[in-house]
Amino acid sequence: MLRELFNFHGGVKPAYNKEASNGLPIADAFTLAPPAELAIPLHQSIGGVPHPLVKAGDRVLKGQLIGAPDGNVTSSVHASTSGLVKALEPRLMPHTSGLEALCVILAPDGKDEWIERQPVLWREMSSDAVRDALRDAGVVGLGGAVFPSYLKISPGKKGYLDTLVINGAECEPFITCDDLQMRERPECILRGAGILRDLTQAKQVLIGIEDNKPEAIAAMRAAVIATGEARIEIVPVPTRYPAGGAKQLIRVLTGIEVPHGKRSTDYGVQCFNTGTACAVYEALELGQPLISRIVTVAGNVAQPRNYSVRFGTSMRELIALAGPKPDSDRVIMGGPMMGFRMPADTVPVVKATNCVLVGSKLMFPPPPPEMPCIRCGECAKACPADLAPFEMYWFSKAKIFGKAQEYNLFDCIECGCCAYVCPSRIPLVDYYRFAKSEIWARENEKAAAEAARERYEFRQQREEREKIEKAAKLAAKAAETKAKLAQEEAAKAAAAAAAADPEKVGAGGTAQAANPPATEAQTTPAPAATDDKLALIAAAQARAAAKKAAVAPQNTEQLTPAQQAEVAKAEARRALAEKLEDGAA
Secondary structure: OOOOOOOOOOOEOOOOOOOOOOOOOOEEHHHHOOOOOEEEEOOOOOOOOOEEOOOOOOEEOEOOEEEEOOOOOOOOEEOOOOEEEEEEEEEEOOOOOOOEEEEEEEEEOOOOOEOOOOOOOHHHOOHHHHHHHHHHOOOEOOOOOOOEHHHOOOOOOOOOEEEEEEEOOOOOOOOOHHHHHHHHOHHHHHHHHHHHHHHHOEEEEEEEEEOOOHHHHHHHHHHHHHHOOOOEEEEEEOOOEOOOOHHHHHHHHHOOOOOOOOOHHHHOEEEEEHHHHHHHHHHHHOOOOOOEEEEEEEEOEOOOEEEEEEOOOEHHHHHHHHOEOOOEEEEEEOOOOOOEEOOOOOOEOOOOOOEEEEEEOOOOOOOOOOOOOOOOOHHHHHOOOOOOHHHHHHHHHOOOHHHHHHOOHHHOOOOOHHHHHOOOOOOHHHHHHHHHHHHHHHHHHHHHHHHHHHHHHHHHHHHHHHHHHHHHHHHHHHHHHHHHHHHHHHHHHHHHHHHHOHHHOOOOHHHHHHOOOOOHHHHOOOOHHHOHHHHHHHHHHHHHHHHHHHOOOOOOOOOOHHHHHHHHHHHHHHHHHHHHHHHHO
């Protein structure tokens, strides 16, 4: 049955150069050349950095959890083989920035010993439990975005999906990893698509494959018949870059154009890569976490090919299997349109590595000088996201980032179509990436400043609360002291009254003296001398006098007679002064 297909705006048709790497079957790089060391980065997905669960000296098994999820948007990391953890240290990352990140350095022991694997009973589990299982298995989008897949498994606002799209278009030049996987492992992909269909409650599943992959289309259609998977349709789509973009493929297959700032699930559609579907099947049905992926090695090499590569393998060791040519001068992760040049060939293969493209000056000659923009509009015609690239270019170059955002800068998928057709040879995507990074940096600074302000205000509130609590404690202690002094004064007054009138002490005299009949004088208010404040003052003076009396003169043992006479005179004068003071009082 022929399905109606739709068109998306823009796009280009570059030289695809896929024939060189899709003629040989997938090879296992770990078996061909076991690495002496694996540098497994803990951060291999969008989101937070997993926290390490191992330390130097630990022995781990293949598939063992070595990095636990930390936060809502993160995914687990596992050991790619069995061996000894040599260290946890920063290593150079496969990113154009040349920055380092924490890695688990693993020395393989050659046994390649698996952990105990058990299938996940996902049909009997709640949706949240299934998502946790996929998070713990480290499954992320293998199309290049590496977004944690468990966050995308949701029926959406309707409670179900109209269409589940499995992306097998693979439109980027040189890359053939999905093509070979669909040829050799179609059943794994279909089983995974069936699981995703059931989890998202999708009514239908459409697997879109570009029509320049006839072998993959035939293999997938045969597997649909063999597996008996219902509601799964293999749909060839026209070959045009970037038909493999999620929004572009959804548009081609369903006719739905997802607007700026909206999600496809708002319109009842979700999209997963074919490799992701296979990883979901292996995680749930086989209990096997994501520890490797298929990587295309192409470009300036003697034998381009696809390899199954363990995460943490050095790109240099992988390229060596394909035989790099002597004039190779660069390594690109990804394709020539959207790939990034690596800072060195020693960086490790990670979950985002779908292709290792070796380049040379002959293959990728230096770009011609950038010329002024002539506002011809060719970039806008080629933009698959239907943006205004020349406007975003002007504002990004002028660092007017607010205006660039008004032109939907963050809807740019950085496909490179605009730069590909630009007659002035302007590296437009570089300007967009620069503007995005600057905006993100300013947002991070703003968030940090906001967090600092909140911490400062919280500290002020805490100090004010502590001050109030301290004042309350002091007031309570003062009240307790006043009550105690009042009791002491009452006891003294009772004792004085008993001593002044002893004849009233009879058979029950003690009680009578302690509780004499109230007289008119006793019922009148206490004089001012017994006021609380005066009582406190008197008590303080009494304590001071007691301390003073307890102080003994110091250094008076070896005084001469003359010095002793002077001391005696001083003591006499002090005694006289005190006597006069008492008389005046």
